[in-house]
Amino acid sequence: MSDEPGSGGPTRKDGWSVADGPIGRRGLLQGLLGGVGAGIALPLHAGAHPIEHHLASAERMEKAAARARAPHGAPEFLDPYTIETVGSMAERIVPGSKAAGVAAFVDSLLAVDKLEHQRRFLNALGAMEGECRSRFGRPWRSLTEAQQTELLTAVSTAAPAEVNEPWTPGTPVITAEAKEDPVPTLRDHFDHLKKWIAGAFYSSPAGMKELGFTGQQFFASFPGCTHPEGHS
Amino acid sequence: MQVIDPAEVHPVVVIGSGASGGMAAWNLTRQGIPVLLLDAGDKLKRDRSWTHLPVREWEARIGRGDVPRDWFLDVKEQPYLTPKERPFELVRLWGHGGKTNVWGRVSLRLSDLDFKSAERDGWEIPWPIAYADVAPYYDRVEELIGVCGGDDDSEVLPGSRFLQPPPAPRCGERLLQNAAAKLGVPVVAGRRANMTRVTRGFPPCHFCGNCGRGCDTASFFNSAEHLLPFALETGRLELRSNAVAARILVDDRGLASGVQYFDRWTGAERQVRAKVVVVGASCVDSTRILLNSRSERHPNGIGNGSDVVGRYLSEQVRINVKGFLPDLYGTPRRNDRGIGGEHIYMPRFNHRPERRRDYLRGFGVQFWYSGSLDGTPPKVAAHVPGFGASLKREIKRRTPAWVELHPFGEVLPYAHNRITVDESRTDRHGVPLPRIDYRIGDNERNMVDHMCDTVEELMQAAGGVLVGYARGETDKMGSAIHEHSTCRMGDDPKRSALNRWNQMHEVRNVLVVDGAAFTAASEKNPTLTILALAWRATDHLAEEMKKGNL
Numbered sequence: 142m143s144d145e146p147g148s149g150g151p152t153r154k155d156g157w158s159v160a161d162g163p164i165g166r167r168g169l170l171q172g173l174l175g176g177v178g179a180g181i182a183l184p185l186h187a188g189a190h191p192i193e194h195h196l197a198s199a200e201r202m203e204k205a206a207a208r209a210r211a212p213h214g215a216p217e218f219l220d221p222y223t224i225e226t227v228g229s230m231a232e233r234i235v236p237g238s239k240a241a242g243v244a245a246f247v248d249s250l251l252a253v254d255k256l257e258h259q260r261r262f263l264n265a266l267g268a269m270e271g272e273c274r275s276r277f278g279r280p281w282r283s284l285t286e287a288q289q290t291e292l293l294t295a296v297s298t299a300a301p302a303e304v305n306e307p308w309t310p311g312t313p314v315i316t317a318e319a320k321e322d323p324v325p326t327l328r329d330h331f332d333h334l335k336k337w338i339a340g341a342f343y344s345s346p347a348g349m350k351e352l353g354f355t356g357q358q359f360f361a362s363f364p365g366c367t368h369p370e371g372h373s
Numbered sequence: 374m375q376v377i378d379p380a381e382v383h384p385v386v387v388i389g390s391g392a393s394g395g396m397a398a399w400n401l402t403r404q405g406i407p408v409l410l411l412d413a414g415d416k417l418k419r420d421r422s423w424t425h426l427p428v429r430e431w432e433a434r435i436g437r438g439d440v441p442r443d444w445f446l447d448v449k450e451q452p453y454l455t456p457k458e459r460p461f462e463l464v465r466l467w468g469h470g471g472k473t474n475v476w477g478r479v480s481l482r483l484s485d486l487d488f489k490s491a492e493r494d495g496w497e498i499p500w501p502i503a504y505a506d507v508a509p510y511y512d513r514v515e516e517l518i519g520v521c522g523g524d525d526d527s528e529v530l531p532g533s534r535f536l537q538p539p540p541a542p543r544c545g546e547r548l549l550q551n552a553a554a555k556l557g558v559p560v561v562a563g564r565r566a567n568m569t570r571v572t573r574g575f576p577p578c579h580f581c582g583n584c585g586r587g588c589d590t591a592s593f594f595n596s597a598e599h600l601l602p603f604a605l606e607t608g609r610l611e612l613r614s615n616a617v618a619a620r621i622l623v624d625d626r627g628l629a630s631g632v633q634y635f636d637r638w639t640g641a642e643r644q645v646r647a648k649v650v651v652v653g654a655s656c657v658d659s660t661r662i663l664l665n666s667r668s669e670r671h672p673n674g675i676g677n678g679s680d681v682v683g684r685y686l687s688e689q690v691r692i693n694v695k696g697f698l699p700d701l702y703g704t705p706r707r708n709d710r711g712i713g714g715e716h717i718y719m720p721r722f723n724h725r726p727e728r729r730r731d732y733l734r735g736f737g738v739q740f741w742y743s744g745s746l747d748g749t750p751p752k753v754a755a756h757v758p759g760f761g762a763s764l765k766r767e768i769k770r771r772t773p774a775w776v777e778l779h780p781f782g783e784v785l786p787y788a789h790n791r792i793t794v795d796e797s798r799t800d801r802h803g804v805p806l807p808r809i810d811y812r813i814g815d816n817e818r819n820m821v822d823h824m825c826d827t828v829e830e831l832m833q834a835a836g837g838v839l840v841g842y843a844r845g846e847t848d849k850m851g852s853a854i855h856e857h858s859t860c861r862m863g864d865d866p867k868r869s870a871l872n873r874w875n876q877m878h879e880v881r882n883v884l885v886v887d888g889a890a891f892t893a894a895s896e897k898n899p900t901l902t903i904l905a906l907a908w909r910a911t912d913h914l915a916e917e918m919k920k921g922n923l
Contacts, residue, residue, distance in 0.1 A: 157454040157795065157808055160461065190755060234760045293760050332755075339754030343768070351765070352772055363580040363711045365541020366744075368704070372547045 191258040192340030205249035217252035265330035299328040386647035391471025393887035394653030395596030396907040402609040411616040414468030462851035470597025481897040501873040510905035518594035519572035523562030529720040545744025552835035582710025627670030635802040656856035676877035685786035687894035689853040696839040701774035715740035732819035736782035743776040756840035780824040860889040875910035
């Protein structure tokens with residue numbers, strides 16, 4: 142197997158390589174992800190966000206969750222300064238992230254991720270830090286709350302490289318081919334980080350509870366839609 | 374170390390205990406025929422599944438360092454090979470019941486639209502059987518395992534009087550159903566092997582939505598609990614665990630004489646003798662066993678004089694489209710989940726007049742996660758703009774409005790889509806590894822184009838928006854976990870490996886009863902048909918054995 146996690150084995154002279162195997166080869170889906178057949182629960186295409194891959198892996202999720210419960214443990218991938226930055230940024234993007242240990246959770250997942258995903262994360266974080274310096278001459282952690290808000294407002298409303306989100310009928314359709322390798326804008330970097338953070342928070346017990354999830358239960362019946370008009 | 378069982382010759386050795394092997398063992402033993410069943414794994418205990426944990430307990434267990442069950446076979450234990458530029462996801466589950474422990478449970482009958490597809494369009498060989506041949510077995514299987522579904526009946530999806538009441542659609546599903554009606558495309562109740570009433574003593578579904586973890590109460594069919602215990606009760610089943618079948622052995626006449634297997638953990642080699650071998654190890658592993666069973670009489674793998682074994686690998690091509698139905702923004706969220714997966718299904722419709730037909734075969738649409746809390750929040754969060762408290766409010770508001778549309782399409786059987794074995798790369802037991810070379814063609818790309826048209830029109834009719842949508846982007850090859858056709862049945866021995874009774878043309882005492890036997894894939898999930906064909910094949914086998922023909 143290759144040294145690079147998840148990258149599949151080296152290609153031999155005859156063109157065959159040892160396959161990576163399915164996403165989530167450890168199988169069980171954690172937290173909110175137990176519904177359909179386990180192997181098919183997360184149908185992923187090649188361009189899916191890395192957090193979606195991780196959400197399908199029980200092994201990675203358990204390990205990261207344990208790290209999130211002990212956030213003062215040694216970082217596994219990010220350096221201590223960066224992990225603090227991620228934690229601070231996460232709390233501003235999805236409040237509650239600090240208590241849920243999101244930074245340590247993400248760090249733990251990044252530690253076992255593909256090199257390209259690690260790079261993508263660091264590039265996004267670097268772009269955000271670069272914007273902090275460009276606007277205020279200081280790194281994220283030295284910004285005032287108002288400056289952080291100003292920056293997040295700017296990057297979250299900037300134009301993305303891809304304009305297909307959300308797609309509504311009548312608007313141009315982005316094809317899979319065109320979607321490959323767009324040059325990311327600040328907005329894309331922000332969205333990339335946000336997906337990591339939101340995925341980590343809403344798969345944590347705190348995030349799940351916030352959305353009304355109370356655990357795996359037995360029910361006497363399934364009433365279906367009970368809205369008076371029944372959407373007819 | 375090699376151990377050969379002494380003189381005992383087993384009437385039937387079955388390889389694999391999932392849908393096909395479990396069915397074979399159950400059906401033969403109840404008809405008085407002793408069976409030795411070899412399974413590559415062990416019994417999978419329920420208490421490792423964490424199916425019904427309150428959040429607090431779940432959290433506590435993680436805190437203690439516990440981990441839930443590791444269902445799937447690790448590629449480090451059993452690697453497989455693919456061309457670097459053509460990855461293929463292969464999901465394997467070794468253990469009693471195989472993949473039926475966590476299967477998707479979608480149970481759709483094939484119809485003559487499927488069985489006679491090659492007769493209509495001329496692509497590759499026709500099935501040697503028609504719907505009428507299988508229909509009685511669909512009835513029996515549905516009655517046995519408990520399938521819920523509606524009262525619809527069409528040329529695509531034949532009706533059945535054995536279906537149990539389906540769960541009501543969720544809000545999002547109802548909106549999609551209404552939208553499809555505007556387009557003139559029927560969306561029917563989903564058919565799933567979830568029992569909605571007491572069936573053979575098993576309690577009905579309790580709607581926890583956790584089927585992907587396995588079911589604590591066995592309220593959906595799985596071979597380990599619905600077939601194997603009943604076969605064991607007959608006293609005619611011997612179940613050997615951790616027996617990794619490697620090769621089918623042959624006698625001087627080229628007939629099967631037994632099976633070589635390795636103990637999964639000790640590596641000890643064993644051989645057992647058999648009058649008949651029934652192969653049901655799941656498509657890829659069954660094919661690997663057949664191709665590795667080389668001998669003087671079968672230099673190309675057992676029963677493979679036609680060179681079709683390993684070829685025509687057919688999976689299904691899928692796209693997964695996600696979005697929101699704004700009509701449902703801010704509606705109350707519910708904790709109840711229904712049965713795991715969607716409660717509705719859009720059967721194939723492209724064959725109907727006025728519909729697009731610039732490709733062969735067709736697709737149906739499934740709707741996992743639509744209108745359900747299950748699995749959605751992290752995905753929803755990724756598609757809501759903004760940050761901070763307003764982001765969280767919006768996530769909460771939009772979560773009930775999440776829908777997913779998931780067309781499944783048939784991939785034509787192509788000779789170049791192929792499983793082979795690599796003599797130069799072996800597993801820990803010295804058995805050559807499987808190589809999988811798989812790709813879709815222009816026909817499938819046209820079909821994907823139509824899938825995209827369909828989901829766009831459907832979302833337009835539903836007033837929805839799509840998120841993260843890239844037209845034409847398909848799921849990874851292999852991810853449907855519906856491998857078929859690498860040991861296909863047919864009437865022509867030069868172009869098929871099995872006859873209409875799943876018996877090898879060249880080796881009449883070897884049957885292959887899993888998805889490998891399908892002549893073509895269809896767009897439908899295969900397990901119901903695998904069960905029906907395995908039942909049918911072993912009925913015939915039992916008759917032949919009783920007549921002394923085998």
